[in-house]
Amino acid sequence: MQRTYIDIESPESLRVRTDTPPQPGPGEVLIDVHYAGVNRADLLQRVGLYPVPADASPIMGLEVAGTVIANGTGSEGLLPGRRVCALVAGGGYATHAIARVDHCLAVPDNISLVEAAALPEALLTVWHNVVVLGQLRADQTALIHGGSSGIGSLGIQMAKLLGAKVLTTAGGPDKCAKVAALGADAVFDYRADPLLAQIEAAGYAGAIDVILDMAGGDFTQLNLDLAAPDGRIVCIGMMRGLKAEINLFTILQKRLHLTGSTLRGMGLDEKVAAFVAIRQHMLGYIAGGRIKPVIHAQFPLEDAMAAHHAMQAGAHVGKLVLNCQV
Numbered sequence: 001m002q003r004t005y006i007d008i009e010s011p012e013s014l015r016v017r018t019d020t021p022p023q024p025g026p027g028e029v030l031i032d033v034h035y036a037g038v039n040r041a042d043l044l045q046r047v048g049l050y051p052v053p054a055d056a057s058p059i060m061g062l063e064v065a066g067t068v069i070a071n072g073t074g075s076e077g078l079l080p081g082r083r084v085c086a087l088v089a090g091g092g093y094a095t096h097a098i099a100r101v102d103h104c105l106a107v108p109d110n111i112s113l114v115e116a117a118a119l120p121e122a123l124l125t126v127w128h129n130v131v132v133l134g135q136l137r138a139d140q141t142a143l144i145h146g147g148s149s150g151i152g153s154l155g156i157q158m159a160k161l162l163g164a165k166v167l168t169t170a171g172g173p174d175k176c177a178k179v180a181a182l183g184a185d186a187v188f189d190y191r192a193d194p195l196l197a198q199i200e201a202a203g204y205a206g207a208i209d210v211i212l213d214m215a216g217g218d219f220t221q222l223n224l225d226l227a228a229p230d231g232r233i234v235c236i237g238m239m240r241g242l243k244a245e246i247n248l249f250t251i252l253q254k255r256l257h258l259t260g261s262t263l264r265g266m267g268l269d270e271k272v273a274a275f276v277a278i279r280q281h282m283l284g285y286i287a288g289g290r291i292k293p294v295i296h297a298q299f300p301l302e303d304a305m306a307a308h309h310a311m312q313a314g315a316h317v318g319k320l321v322l323n324c325q326v
């Protein structure tokens with residue numbers, strides 16, 4: 001058996017290489033990867049801005065979907081032939097990948113493997129940041145910035161099913177229309193009039209309990225202004241900039257919580273707990289067709305660079321995935 005994988009030769013050159021697939025250790029499965037999700041972190045890793053943890057594969061790719069083909073000891077809960085999607089510690093841009101069995105989800109019959117590849121990273125990120133850190137509860141209001149993103153397109157659906165009123169932002173009328181179709185209660189175009197004025201006019205300023213923010217930069221003060229008293233603002237990305245000037249008095253006045261996290265920085269226990277919660281609270285919605293991953297496009301594994309360029313160009317709504325069946 002051979003593994004084909006994508007190697008970073010340089011930031012502008014990816015090479016297809018082959019080797020022997022890794023063997024699953026205790027508590028791990030070997031997956032015959034059909035599709036791998038493409039994430040912003042992969043683009044950063046390619047250009048050397050996302051250091052790979054010492055115990056992770058240097059191959060790009062943080063999520064996969066496929067079938068189990070071998071078990072390490074203690075992973076027999078998912079036997080060969082089972083369709084799974086998984087969060088992986090790198091190594092997703094390949095025909096074979098190792099995953100911890102407790103980082104896998106059994107893929108419901110109604111979901112294709114291409115759709116399943118779009119699930120693990122977004123499910124985990126939204127659950128941990130919106131539900132665990134953001135403490136979103138039913139009947140509260142959430143603002144999910146970046147509604148067109150892989151994270152946002154799933155986050156809107158999840159927050160609605162948690163019983164929240166869901167507001168979102170997107171760039172331009174076309175993206176706003178596509179994002180509205182995902183079920184958000186209100187969509188605001190961040191490229192049109194100032195967002196604060198738009199959201200004030202809609203009556204939500206000062207009334208938003210949880211904000212999931214991937215923009216950072218000048219959106220940070222905007223978020224503080226939009227939050228309700230005791231509101232939680234969770235930063236997961238910095239598409240508008242790493243630095244922000246904020247008025248700290250807004251935090252004092254409204255007792256706001258400003259926090260954030262990275263998926264790779266989450267502790268093992270936190271990840272396992274998030275998977276347990278997702279199986280319990282979200283998998284039924286996926287199996288029942290109430291959460292639908294949004295796939296914008298798929299690329300052959302060997303065209304991973306084209307997928308990266310497409311993500312950089314930012315015309316997509318939903319996820320980009322690689323077809324790893326070479």
Ligand SMILES: NC(=O)c1ccc[n+]([C@@H]2O[C@H](COP(=O)([O-])OP(=O)(O)OC[C@H]3O[C@@H](n4cnc5c(N)ncnc54)[C@H](OP(=O)(O)O)[C@@H]3O)[C@@H](O)[C@H]2O)c1
Binds near residue numbers: 039172190264
């Ligand atoms: N911390 C974590 O654990 C974690 C995990 C996963 C992802 N992330 C981060 O979450 C973000 C989304 O990831 P993804 O993989 O879903 O990427 P993606 O699909 O490429 O989405 C990028 C999003 O950023 C928005 N955006 C881009 N430039 C913007 C700007 N100047 N102002 C406001 N919004 C802007 C885009 O909105 P339009 O398309 O509407 O312009 C789009 O919704 C990335 O920043 C990623 O690094 C963090």
